[in-house]
Each structure stands twice: as C-alpha cells, then as structure tokens.
Amino acid sequence: MSCLLWDTPESLQALLCELVSWDSRTLTEGERLFPCRLQKKLAGLDYFQQNPKHLTLHKADSERQFVTAFYQSFESKETVVLISHFDTVQTEEYGELESLAFYPEALTRALHKRKDTLPEEARLDLESGEYLFGRGTMDMKMGLALHMALIEKASAEQWPISLLLVTVPDEEVNSAGMRAAVKELVRLRSEYDLSYKLFLNSEPSFSQKPGEHNHYIYSGSIGKIMPAALFYGKETHVGEPLRGITANYIASFLTQLMEWSSLFKESDLGEETPLPVSLQQKDLKVQYSTQTPYRAAALYNVFMMKRSAAEVMDLFEQVAQEAAMMCNKSYRRLCQREQIEGVGEVKVLRYEALLSYAEKKSGLAFIDGIKREVQANKEWDDREKSLRIADQLMIHCQELAPAIVLLFAPPYYPAVNTSNDPLVIDSVQTVKETAKQFGVDISQIHYFNGICDLSYVQYSDHNNGWLAFERNTPVWGDTYSIPFSDMLQLQAPVLNLGPFGKDPHQLTERLHLDSALVYTPAMLESLITSMFNRLAKTG
Template sequence: MLWQSPEQLEALLCRLVSWESRSGTQGEIQFPFNLREELSRLEYYTANPDFITLHDAGKGRNALSALYKNPNAQKTIVLISHFDTVHTKEFGSNSQLAFEPKKLIEHFKERIDDFPEEVQKDIESDEYLFGRGAMDMKAGLALHIHLIEKAIEEDWPINLLLVTVPDEEVDSAGMRAAVEKLDGIRIENDLDFSLFLNSEPSFTQYPDDPNYYFYSGSIGKIMPSALFYGVETHVGEPLRGLNAHYMAAFMSQKMEFSDAFSEEEYGEKTPLPITLKYYDLKEDYSAQTSNHVATLYNVFTMKQNAADIFNMYHNLVEETMDECQKHYESLCNREGVRPVGTIRTLSYKALHDYMTDKYGSEKVESIISEYVGRSDLDDREKSLHIANRMVTYCKELAPLAVTLFAPPFYPPVNASEEPLVRSLASLANNFLMENHDIEPREIHYFNGISDLSYVTYDNYDDSWESYKSNTPVWGRTYSIPFEEMQKLQTPFINIGPFGKDPHKLTERLHRKNAFEITPKLLEKVMEHCMR
C-alpha cells in the first residue's frame, strides 16, 4: 500500500506541498492534473479511469473528484478539501523553500534566534512539519487519499467521494463549481450522501492555544459595501463641495467594531465587523477633491441571512449619512457658506432601477458588460466601478451613498444538532481521550471560513434574492448555486489535524497528530458511518 504508514503519509504530504498551488498561479491550475496522476497509481483507478473527473472552475482551474464505489452500497461519504494555498511573500527571497518542508526546517534551525520562543521550541522538537499548505490544508487532502486507498484495499461496504477544489482562499470558485456537479454525480452513480467530511485543520482560538478542536458548523462571511459619491471641488474651496473621504470616514467609524451585527450561539460569538478594503476611485493626483470613494466591510454571521444583513446595513448607512449631513451643515453654518446638497442613501437595486428608468436597460447592460469584461479588475473592483459609473450618469442624485454587496459570500451553516454529528462528536471525544489523553473541544461555527458553507444551504431560505439583486456582478463573474446547495441536505463535520500559524511564515503541522492520531480517528468515523 502507498499511503498508510506515518512515513508514507508524510512523504505524500511533502509531495503535495512541493506542487506549489498558490491561489491565482499556474501551480493552482496544474495541481489537479498532478493529483490525478498520483491517484492513478492505484490499480482501482487504472481499471476505472472515469471515476476520476476534473470539473471546470474557471480561469483554467479545475476541481477534482475521485469516487470509490462499492457495488452493493448507496451510502456515501463526501470528503471535502481544498488544494490552493495563500501566497509566500513573507518568505522573501527564500519563497521556494516554502514548498520543500525538509529543507525549510533546516533553514529555520540555522536562523532559530529570529523566531519567538514558542516557535523555537517547535523547530527544535522535530515534532512539526513546516511549509506552505502543510497545515492549511494539504494534510487534510492527504488524509482523504489515505482513506480512499484503505477503502479500496479493504473493500469497505460504503462509497467515498473525494472532492478537492481550488480557490478556497479567495472566492471559493472551486467549491461553487463542484457543488453544481455533486447532484449529477449522485444521480449518475446511485449514491446516497450521508455525510460531508471536511478536514480543515484544528485552528487555534487564541495565541499559544494548545487545544484540539473539531467543528460542527462553519461561520458565515458577507461583505456589505458602499460607494460614497460626493461633490468635487478645489482644495482651496473645500466647502464648495463634499469630499467623499469625509462621507466614508463617518461610515467606517460606525462599522468598525460595531456590535450591530453581533450574534451568539452555543456560547460562541461572531468576530466584530472590520473595514476590509478602502478604495479611492480617483486615479490621479490633483488639487481636486475625490468625489468617489468605496469601502468593503467584513461581517460574520451565524443565523442572520443576506436579507437580514442588508436591511440592517442599509439602515445603518442611512442613519450615518444623516449624522454626516448634520455635521457638514454645522461646518457650513460656522463658515457662512451654503451646503451643496443633502446626502441620499440608495441600494444598488434602487440605483439600477433608477438608471434603467432614465436610460433604458440596454444602456445599463452596456455599463455592466464593460466592467465585467475587464481582466485587470477583480470582482470587488468590478462591483464598485459598475455602481460608480451608473452614478456618473445620474449625478443629480449626488451627494449619494450606494449600498451593495461585494463577493464573496459564505452562508453560515450548522449541523450541531444532527443525530449523526452528535454521535460522531461523542466518538471523537471517546477515541481521543481513551487512546491519546486528548480532550477535544467542539466548535459549532468554524471561524476560519470554509467550503462547507456551500453544501447544506437552508432549504427554506430565499433571502439570497436580496443578495442577487444588490450584487452588481451577480450572474456575470460571480454566482452561488443556491438551488443546488438546497438539494444537499446532508449532515457534515470538520475533523482535521492539529497545526499552528496558518497563513504565516511559521505555518506548521503536528506530525504525530497528522500522521498517526487523526488517520485512526477518521477511520473510526468511517467505521461508524458503515454501520
């Protein structure tokens, strides 16, 4: 067998890490082809090549699925992972070492004084494997490959469907594409999905956190955004206009760390909102004030849906712009000048409808098409530029704040009360306590954001219509297969290996946990599901 012993698993992971697959690179495009070749070392896939399939995820990228099918079984466990990684700029000129774990640890040992004490201990202990993606999350993929091989060799009376995707670290285009194919794979192969098993690593909850976690839900992430369109003026006559930066500053002050969107479930709280990106859409430097500025805000959710968030956010922007107006008018009174106007607040849908009424749908579509076709802009920039261009055609609305959504959107999901998940939580606790003296802790909403957001969408929720109508690039360069997601009403759990410092120079994986303990735990999960 190829991937069963701890040594074999570590060698497999080192090979996966060596196939650099940073988001947006050629390596990410090539990775699934390398993986298909690796899996084809198993005679099972040589005999059944159609059981390995690539699924187009856009921009040359592909998700990969690999099916182990027992002819007498319908029950199926779907093994979910992602193979893209974040970039390696923090490695500087040594970025290539990020993909060579054996060389990287020696490099770190030579410079051990450069690291904090906790990291020094882990470097010297040889208990950790360092490298980009070693923890997040190629170890999870390696464990799934291990399960596939074991199922084949031991003829497990269950089906396993490995699904590994690109782009999780950016927009989850890979998972969104894979979800559109899952129901077809299920029907074609007469499968009954009984569990989605993700193996994202155990993330620390605070600095130096030694605890091992598993997850029965995944937190939601949504990005309410705003375009602030003011009235331009010369800097020598500042109150002859209304600076968009001035407007945006009021809103960022209101949103940053606001408790307006806070939720608490199972004793867990959503992290507070924060300004994620700030854009000045004035491209050049001049003595003219900027009349168009945009902001992206990060909001985490547990129960609130897209419509809940948008309604609350839009009202908050409206209230804040009223405060901005009052402050601005008081300045005008102090300086003895007349205000240039009253700030309005419109949703993107309202702006879209206003412009359609004024110019017709053909003109509106030409603006949208112009920006969605630009390869130099990402989906967030496209969204903001579309709204901005519409306002330039409707300047009678200025000064104006436009509320909208920018991609991506990760719906919150939770399976904590599912009977199968409760039994698996008990199994994990008993196995780890009895065999390894590890007391695991259940997190009900994985706060690292994950592709699980796209597998079990609320069957009765239609709030996504609000998301669609207020997302400028919806249906062009960004979409979410909500209808397909609603078909996947299946329990899920996230059980993965222990590591530290994801997305950092010192990203590392605990070798014993990853190559000895977690494989056995996942095998126990498989056994439980086969009953």
C-alpha cells in the same frame, strides 16, 4: 507488510511533502496544473486503474479544474463526501527562504539556522521536533493527503460505504472551485443513485487563542459576507473646498459606525461571531490632482451564524442611515458657520435602487455596456468590479448625489451548522473516544472560525434571504454567482476534522506531525467505520 501506499506515518509524510512541492498558489499556473498532477497520482491506485471513469477532472472556471475521485461500494448507496482545497496563499513573507516554502523538510532544517528570528512560540515548536513547517502543510494539503489515504484504504478493503473525494481550487479567494463542484455533486448523486450521509472536510484545527494546543472537531462553519459602500460627493477644486463635499468626509461617518459594531454580533450554542471591521477604504481617483476626491468606496467584513443576506443588508442600511444623519448634521453646522448654502443632504440607497433608476433613465442596453466595459478590465477582481460598476452608474446619475450606495461584494459564505444532527452527535463522541486512546482531548466547536467550503453544501433559507445578495451584487450572474438552488438539494450534515497546526498564512505555518500522521488518520477512519457499522445495524 502492508501493500498500501499511504497507510504509515512515513508514507503519509512523503505524500504530504510531494503535494506541498506542487506549488499551487491561488491564481498561478501551479494552481492550474495541480489537478492534472493529482489525477495522475491517484490513477496509480489499483481501484482507479480498474475504474478510470471514477477519477475525473471538472471545469471550475475558464482556467481551473477540480478533481473527483469516487470509490463506489456495491453494498450500499450511503456516501461520505470528502472535501478539501489544494490552493494556497502567496509566499512573499518567507523572504530569502521563499524558494524553500514548498519543501517542508528542507525549510524546517533551514529555520533551525535562524531560529532566533522566530517568535518564541514558533521557535519552541521548531526545537521540539514535533512540527513540520511550510506553505500548505497545515492549510490544507495534509487534509487532502488524509482523504487520499482514506480512498485508498476503502477501495482496497472494500468498505461497505462509498467515498467521494472532491478537491478544489480557489478556496483562499472566491471559492470558485467549490461553487462549481456543487452542481457536480448533485449530478453524481443522480447518476449513481447515491445517498449523501455526511460532508466531511479536513481543514486544520485552528487555535482559539495564542499559545494553546487544543484539538477541535467542528460541526459547522461560520458565515462571511461583505457589505460595501460607494460614497459619491461633489467635486471641486482644492482652492474652493466649500463648493463641494468629499467622499472621504461622507465615508468617515459610516466607517466609524461599522467598525466593531455590536449590531452585527451574533451568538449561537455558546459561541459568538467576531465583530465587523473594514477590509478596505479608498477614494477612486486614478491619479493625483487638485480636484477633491468625490468618489470613494469601503468594504466591511461581517461574520454570520443565523442571519441571511437580507437581514445583514437591513442592518447595514440602518447603520448607513444613521451615518448619513450624522454626516448631514455635521455638514449643516459647517454650512451655518461658513454661511454657505451647501450641496445638499447625503442620501442612502441600495444598489438595486440605483440600478432601477439608471435603467429607467438610460435603458438596459446602456447598463449592459457599462458592465461589459468594467468586466473587460483584467486587472480588477470581483470586489473592484463591483465597486466600479456602481461607480459608473452613479457618474451617469449624479443628480442622486451626494449619496451612499449600499451593495455586496464577493465572496459570500453562508453559515452552516448541524450540531444537533444525531449522526453528528454520535460521530463527535466516536472521535473523542478514539482521540483518548492517544491521550488527546478533542473539543467540539460549533462554528469553524477559519471560513471554509462547507458553506456551500448544507444551505437552508426558507425566506429567500439570498435574493438580497443577488439583487445588490453588481457582478452577480456575470463573473460571480452561487448555486443556491443546487445547494438546497445537499442537505446532509457537515463535519470538519483535520490535523492540528499553527499560524496559517504566516511564515511560521506549521503542522503537528503526530496529529497529522497518527491521531487524525485514526480518528477519520473510526468516524467512517462507525458510520457504516451504525448504518448496518439500522439497515
């Protein structure tokens, strides 16, 4: 009989259910408490009782922490970094079952009593008995449980390769945890003289289309960036509409051109980015009045594979210039029809240009005051703060109006891909061969489509394209930053191999039990053992 705690399907499921029961929704008290609970759990392993300094809590931001658990092999400096996140999204969609959202076995039983209310695919999966439902089962506490089991087994069996478990908060919002962890990864590598050979995430395998049951291994992760725009028109009373121009009118032209724009589509290794869409569009009036809305804002989601932030901003400006031209043409026709002079033509400028203009006009101290005032508002997140800083600057530079101000809003996930790395090629083949032993076919995808923290560990930018992000993100350096210089030092290849599941972020989020408890543990172990066998041959 094994003396390991988490090396059987039953014990792994029990561990998963315990981790899920620790409610850790992003930006809640549970998320703040989770790392302390996890540290206590891992401290029960013999290895960490003997090496307590290898199990550590680290500051992610002012209120949250991340965990590192380091198994050090004295046979080799080669190290695999195991990356996961422990926060989950909210649970309102569970309705009257919300109290069971973090108790997978109880929730799965309760769903049987109301299975007729579920979508057909979810109902069939429930009736099959092959799935466990619950918030965080798929995304991604099973991945964390698998990494804990790897650390336990490696330390007990003294594997000749080091493993560094890193699990972080906030992946679901801004990835504050992973952005903080990057600096710690650089520090730990120096302290222990490690050689990082692979960054291995275990985010779940996502369906590529509804109804499919394919399992995937990912050799990269898609990038995401959020171009945003502040639209500043000219206010007037609704009874005198022609004396002004609404921001909504201006915004309509840009959103029409940005939504599903093929200009932003990228393709690489036979895969394509989803088309851009608007994530938010609103006017900035705090309350209703008969003053026309002369300030508005929009956020647009853009996925990336090869492009840098600078290249995306150049494209965004190109589209905005076209939108302004269309808007001005339409507005001129209106002015001719109504025989009015109008308020002037809409201009396009980047946030960095607005900032420079405002600094020359009012001074740096004035700008710092605006930023402090906006950042003091605890109700606004980084996206809202970015828009409001630009808004306040335009209020004090109204002579630039009407205008479209282009900026970036957090978060930014650089794309990463290491499909052509020899270690990745060999590892993918090893995983496929292991999966076949269970009658499972694993397919390779070059860009993980779920967005993940691997974006921050294998950054490459020879042209400093990230500077466009720094210069055009109003909250940069205050409430949001990305450690680009540290990321450039972490150049090991990346892989994502996790359990199969369905419907992340939905009421029907569920985990395929055999995949999670049988196939994936075997695939992960074979991947790592094949690495140290390969290293032993080359060494």
